[in-house]
Amino acid sequence: VEEIGLPERSVVTTCAYCGVGCSFEAQMRGEELVRMVPWKGGEANRGHSCVKGRFAWGYATHKDRILNPMIRDSIDQPWREVSWDEALGFAAGRLNALRERHGKDALGVITSSRCTNEETYLVQKLARAVFGTNNTDTCARVCHSPTGYGLKQTFGTSAGTQNFDSVEEVDLAVVIGANPTDGHPVFASRLRKRLRAGAKLIVIDPRRIDLLETPHLGEAWHLALRPGTNVAVMTAMAHVIVTEGLFDEAFIRARCDWEEWADYAEFVANPDYAPEAVEALTGVPAATLREAARAYAAAPNGAIYYGLGVTEHSQGSTTVIAIANLAMMTGNIGRPGVGVNPLRGQNNVQGSCDMGSFPHELPGYRHVSDPDTRAIFEAAWGVTLDPEPGLRIPNMLDEAMAGRFKGIYIQGEDILQSDPDTRHVAAGLAAMDCVIVHDLFLNETANYAHVFLPGSTFLEKDGTFTNAERRINRVRRVMAPKNGLADWEVTQALANAMGAGWAYDHPAQIMAEIAATTPGFANVTFDLLDERGSVQWPCNDAAPDGSPVMHVDGFVRGKGRFIRTAYVPTDERTGPRFPLLLTTGRILSQYNVGAQTRRTANTVWHDQDVLEIHPHDAENRGIKTGDWVRLASRSGETSLRAEVTDRVAPGVVYTTFHHPGTQANVVTTDNSDWATNCPEYKVTAVQVAPSNGP
Template sequence: MAGLAAAFGSGAMTNSFEDIMETELIMLIGSNTTESHPVAGYKIKQAVKKGAKLIVIDPRNIELAGYADLHLQLKPGTNLPLLNALAHVIIEEGLYNEEFIRERTEGFDAYKDTVKDYSPEAVAEICGVPAEKIREAARMYAKAGKAMILYTMGITQFSFGTYGVLAVANLAMLTGHVGKDGAGVNPLRGQNNVQGACDMGGLPNVFTGYQRVDDPAANEKFSKAWGVKLPEKPGLTLGEMFDGALKGSIKAMYIMGENPVLSDPDARHIEEALKNLDFLVVQDIFLTETARFADVVLPAATFAEKDGTFTNTERRVQRVRKAIPCVGEAKPDWEIIALVATKMGYPMNYSSAEEIFDEMRTLTPSYAGITYERLEKKSLQWPCPAPDHPGTKFLHSDKFVRGKGLFHPIPFKEPEEKPDSEYPFTLITGRRLYHYHTGTMSRRSMMGEHMPEDHLEMNPADAKKLNVNDGDRVRVTTRRGSVEIKVALTDKVPEGTVFASFHFFESPVNQVTNPARDPLAKTPELKYSAAKIEKL
């Protein structure tokens, strides 16, 4: 992960939504964009209508596959060999960007030696995509004057998720499709301010702007600014915190705006961890499934009841303006935190969100030139290092953060568990257009009427073998337990694969998903679980 962070920074989009409309080719991998990121999905449709080519790489026959020039319907969990096979063809046929590789990268020879073993013919046996389709996709991507890759959690939510991101980055560097308009490596963030939370240090190993806590200079800077001696080693990731709670090494927890009882894998494990805490605080806008375990619930203000900023997936910082007074006893998150900190002996005497933002930007080079005054006129994309800087449309125009981009040889890694005679199906999970994350807000709105319950997508051929009809209820069982859900027959999913979302507490699919983690990023393998299906 260190190499990835050094080469490609924070995990934000290297480019902008505007570039979707300027590119010649879009490669979409591991993203059901029209349902999970409908604004980006609409822009992809516009780009295709304008003349851009589209390659969709996804196990499901998603909506955008109908707009695609090529749909590589790979078997779940085979992203790595497919991406290596694309690189194999590009190198074998001399389609790579020699000048870019020579001047802006290192490690190419080792990477070349790795991908030579991933011929399309060999990989076709692994991923189920015909060799000629792999060759065609590689040629289209390499030959385009401008090409961009869009991806989401269909790449990252595996026990080898870091490798998936590195494989995508390798492909962009191999062809020189990075550091210019209409190109880049572009992960789409799943919620409105995930990027902003990460930028502000909402990670266990960094302060704001990705300044590492174990960097002595950064640690000293923040310790001096805040008047306390700060820890010098990274903290725990989300999964590690719940492990600690279950073991008893973590006694108390403060959860803000998160509902892990529905969103985290092996959710029964999460429930047991919460029960084992001595003290739990939940700060949220509704009494969520997680809040029901809390000793104290602090009522937070919604987006419409507070001032501040959101930073979206393209690094765009935007003003959020208070539209209505706070309802009931609710307060903005920053105000609640300041009150709690003051009671605990560390006075936080802030008067507004703007005051906090101004303090933050003095400590954060990438935000230094962004002010509320400027944001009143228009949004800005970081890095924006000075008050007269216009913001940055795309990253890495001259060099990568580490200097030269580093190619990473990526071996084939398989998911932690595979289907077998007892668990013959592959269960994959994702989102639905009508709902947002765990449904805390969307299911309390009219969206709940449009989709009041979830369904398990199943191929008709599989249903016939199980004597299951459309609308029947089934039990889905994995090595973690069982959930019950209604079936919807569809050819969106191939034989042997079933799909469900995690929005619904009535069919909490994350109770049975796999908690196996990527050893570097610690991301769980939510996208792949071996399962069996029984008609009820």
């Protein structure tokens, strides 16, 4: 304010970081942003925010932003700044030539969970309607794709069941593989308030998270499980509930498939899943596990919240199914205060999945093989659609290395930093003839690009984001795009340069097309959102005011489905060379790989990642807090400073992944979830030794 002067006007928009989706007033003086103030009318945040959102605008004006398109013939040449027309013509020419020579399936796209619903919808449409392929994937591949699979199989749709307001009615919260205080701070504040008011807490996490330090916390259990044993713990909880007769038979009979329940109940009753039988495997004392299972089953309202500590495992999808099983067997679904609630990491990861970013699903989670769904989009788009699912990101890279996948358009995603097995990603990208990166900064992936298209920040966008509670929030343009074109305009221009005839004038028209083709969005318009502030999907004639709680009278798929959850150990094992298990997480002031937050005032609070190590393990290695250590796995090694703490159990080490110097993905394995290929970031066998630094 001192530098720019008092604000003259304000624009209400939505934070572009985490899945809470806080609303802010961007206060402006002329074209200068004076400050961001959390908006009291925001239904996800009600006037609150965290330190990330407050200072998010810093990266919008950062000197590192690339504002002009650039091209080069090959990646060993320097970049050449060109006009938008030349860049788009160059990109379209290469893509058309590659499609002509190698076929439509030689091309693909990656959508961004940081972009709007409208932008994401257009990118998957570019793949399907212009390239002619279902080769579209999203960064949700590396975070919540198991949520998509597990909840679709059990409940019938891939979304959290509740609104955030529901937390006010929770009697017992189960927090699994999540650290809301750092990852979803505004939601965490509401949960802590409820815990202070007497709600009970079960934390299932290898690390002692801050929620367990909530002042005046009542009854609480910490199931400090060994990384990689989620399914054994969840199934053992189910064992207790089944064998002690604590399940809700009336709910199961009314709402679920009884035969599948009977089969599942017989499966979990196996003594091999008794808490005593899995104690040595999981590291969770049997008595604690039994108490926690009984408490969850007995709670009038028990709600489960979970994060990437559930999904980023070789059994990520199985764990999501196990969680859904627990909620169904106790009747904790379909009313306020209960449910299964994935805490989405990125601002629009829910929306990017809703909008058909996955290679097997058109918008609204409808399989590409369904002729009725294809007919809707074929009529709307005037094309014939491919009925075969396309390639996932790792398969695109494999196909590239085999010489069959040639060109990719990547919007708002730095796969070289965020995806597993960095060497594999680099080799795949290097094998392609046309890599188009559409982003704010010259990121690591851009080292392998032939075309760089400058992107716009959330302050320059018009459209919608969908948060973790399915709330569709408006994103309003605060300032004109500094790069000249909004992201949706870039995608449209690329499509048209390839020969399409798209003619959208405004993102509201794109939303109108989404509403016309996707039943859950049928009544969503910008006018409705501007009038009401926000709305939670499904929003259609059956639910004109939206749907704060899902599965109220019945599951989306009809009967809820119980599925067996056999525990299968990960291939990643400790041994004499790598005796510790590494798991990862986030810190309050930083966001993902830090591309945005490192370019804001938030660097004041965090300038490096550290390795948490238990005092016992530290002493054995002669390590003290602040020492440099070498972290090595079977995949690679990196250096970082140590913090000796009993937040982690003996045998477990932990770090964050916000700083590029840490290179956590050099250490992680190439194991992935059996159903979705989501990487197993949360379990890596490592050795830690004192070092002299990088």
